[in-house]
Amino acid sequence: MNMELWKQGAEAKIYKTNFYGRPCIVKERFTKSYRHPSLDKSLTAHRVKSEVRAMLRCRMNGIITPTVYFVNMDSSCIYMEEVQDSVTVKDYIKNVQGSKDLAEAIETLKPLAQAIGNTLGIMHKQNIVHGDLTTSNMLLQGKPSDCKLYLIDFGLSFFENMSEDKGVDLYVLERALLSTHPNTEELFNKVLEAYCKSNDTGSKEVVGKLEEVRMRGRKRTMVG
Ligand SMILES: Nc1ncnc2c1ncn2[C@@H]1O[C@H](COP(=O)(O)OP(=O)(O)OP(=O)(O)O)[C@@H](O)[C@H]1O
Ligand SMILES: [Mg+2]
Structure with missing residues (x-):
């Protein structure tokens, strides 16, 4: 099989x-x-299994992830659909922020924030915790007005119904968003708003946990 190394x-x-x-x-x-x-x-075998399992579970619940074609446990390889003509959410946000003024950029990015919150709400409702929610682990395919949001990189994911784990999942995303992209507080609030709408049963408790985790994070930085 002819394989070309693309990213490391x-x-x-x-x-x-x-x-x-x-x-x-x-x-x-x-x-x-x-x-x-x-x-x-x-550890490697565990990551491969977690990744494949979560991708399948997501797809069964209407969350878009690449189709898994084949898994080779001996070589720790997952063969999956290439999401063609896609950009990472990270590059997309950077591009929008680099080409518009602040208010305009936020307006442009609002539908994306909504799509992210909606997807994560459905994912958590199914008790799938991603474990590494960053803007590099989300891909956008298609025109901004009509695009698909893919979640990828589920190697650290697990299946758990505890609000604490889901709160930490959101906290990881919040940190990743704010540290990679300036002035995105408002966007994260949009993410949360959409999250609460799509995960109507458990979201209050999860947001409560998110606030607890934030406080702990702050205390840790104050102590040094
Ligand atoms: N199915 C796919 N289609 C298109 N691009 C992909 C696909 N899977 C991964 N990529 C690209 O490769 C990058 C790295 O992939 P991924 O996040 O799965 O690996 P990683 O971060 O190296 O993994 P890990 O966190 O397990 O070390 C992604 O950010 C994305 O740009
Ligand atoms: Mg990744």
Whole structure:
């Protein structure tokens, strides 16, 4: 199989290839030499399984994730649909912020914030906790007026109905958003608003937990 290395992260290499004629991404988790070999093996296998399981569970519930084509546990590879002509939410926000003034940028990004909140609300309602919600782990495909939001990178995900875990999930996103993109407080509020609408049963408790986690975060920085 002809595979071309496309991206290299801390934990995984991303290759482009095709799978029976379909554009395909191969995500290969590689060995970490500083970890004990057998621990490394089981941790890697756990990540691959968590990722595939969560992607399937999401798709069964109407959350858009790349289709999984094939999994090779021996080489720790996931073969999945390539989301073609997509940009990460990170690059999209950077582009919008770089080309418009502040108020205009926020107006432009509001539908995206709503889509993110809506998707995460559905995901948490199904007790899927993502574990690494950042703007690099979301892809946008299509025109801004009519686009699809894909969630990816579920290696740290787990299945849990505790509000605390969901609150931490949102906190990770809030930190990622505010630290990568300036002036996005209002957008995160939009995310939360949409989240509460789509996750009508449990969202109050989750937002309560989010506030607790924020307080703990602040205390930690004050202590140093
Ligand atoms: N199915 C896909 N289609 C298009 N682009 C993808 C796809 N999967 C990953 N990418 C691109 O590759 C980047 C890295 O992928 P991913 O986030 O899954 O790996 P990672 O961050 O290295 O993984 P990990 O956090 O497990 O170390 C993404 O930000 C995205 O730009
Ligand atoms: Mg990632």
